[in-house]
Amino acid sequence: MNALRMDRLSWMDYAARIQRDQPAIFLPVGALEQHGPHLPLGTDGLLAAAVAADTARLVGGLLAPTLSYGYKSQPKCGGGQHFSGTTSVDAATLIGSVRDAVREFARHGATRLVVVNGHYENQWFLIEGIDLGLRDLGPQPALQVMRLEYWDFLTAATLADVFPDGFPGFALEHAAVIETSMMLHYHPSLVRTDLIPDEPPADFPPYDRYPTPKDWGPPSGVLSSAKGASAEKGRRMAHELAQRMAAAVARALR
Numbered sequence: 001m002n003a004l005r006m007d008r009l010s011w012m013d014y015a016a017r018i019q020r021d022q023p024a025i026f027l028p029v030g031a032l033e034q035h036g037p038h039l040p041l042g043t044d045g046l047l048a049a050a051v052a053a054d055t056a057r058l059v060g061g062l063l064a065p066t067l068s069y070g071y072k073s074q075p076k077c078g079g080g081q082h083f084s085g086t087t088s089v090d091a092a093t094l095i096g097s098v099r100d101a102v103r104e105f106a107r108h109g110a111t112r113l114v115v116v117n118g119h120y121e122n123q124w125f126l127i128e129g130i131d132l133g134l135r136d137l138g139p140q141p142a143l144q145v146m147r148l149e150y151w152d153f154l155t156a157a158t159l160a161d162v163f164p165d166g167f168p169g170f171a172l173e174h175a176a177v178i179e180t181s182m183m184l185h186y187h188p189s190l191v192r193t194d195l196i197p198d199e200p201p202a203d204f205p206p207y208d209r210y211p212t213p214k215d216w217g218p219p220s221g222v223l224s225s226a227k228g229a230s231a232e233k234g235r236r237m238a239h240e241l242a243q244r245m246a247a248a249v250a251r252a253l254r
């Protein structure tokens with residue numbers, strides 16, 4: 001059995017794994033962000049890490065520690081920065097962290113890095129960090145990088161099952177059915193099902209305004225109801241995600 005977590009390996013074991021297996025290294029990226037009254041602040045990173053761990057197991061990969069601070073929460077997909085505990089970093093900080101990770105993993109011989117994003121707002125800054133990191137490595141870098149938002153691996157058939165009344169879209173899926181179900185599957189002790197609010201989905205105008213209004217979304221911070229969440233839905237989604245992400249890693253990275 002290959003060990004899964006990089007931070008539990010000695011440097012010698014890590015060096016041997018890199019030499020022997022050229023494992024794909026999974027780097028989860030999350031956020032510290034309000035997730036309503038029923039989910040913890042670290043939900044995005046916890047879910048990215050859980051899905052990355054399941055996928056890494058399937059492909060014989062290694063799981064690196066999570067980058068746990070994300071880009072600033074936006075009202076239309078995360079509630080906004082005004083919620084207590086939403087503790088974010090500037091874009092330059094996130095870009096720099098990912099750029100450093102790309103360079104550092106490459107420096108000790110990793111050839112495959114999979115950046116697993118769990119926080120909607122991170123996306124373009126991860127892309128920039130990867131781009132700058134690869135530029136640092138020079139032409140024909142030995143490291144290949146794959147980047148993904150885990151929710152994109154859910155099939156339309158699964159979304160139809162999970163949302164019998166219609167899928168509200170991933171932006172409004174904040175602290176809602178997908179995240180709550182997945183947390184009930186992976187971390188049931190961290191979910192307060194008794195506190196799940198029952199509100200209509202948030203309705204936003206097709207523009208942004210600055211300074212960001214604090215009253216655009218529901219005061220609970222939940223952008224569409226999590227009432228339909230269940231551990232069984234979470235189990236099905238988690239299984240599908242790991243299977244399909246593993247297949248994609250095998251396909252995309254030599």
Ligand code: ZN
Nearest residue numbers: 043044175179
């Ligand atoms: Zn989230």
Ligand code: MN
Nearest residue numbers: 044078119120
């Ligand atoms: Mn988020």
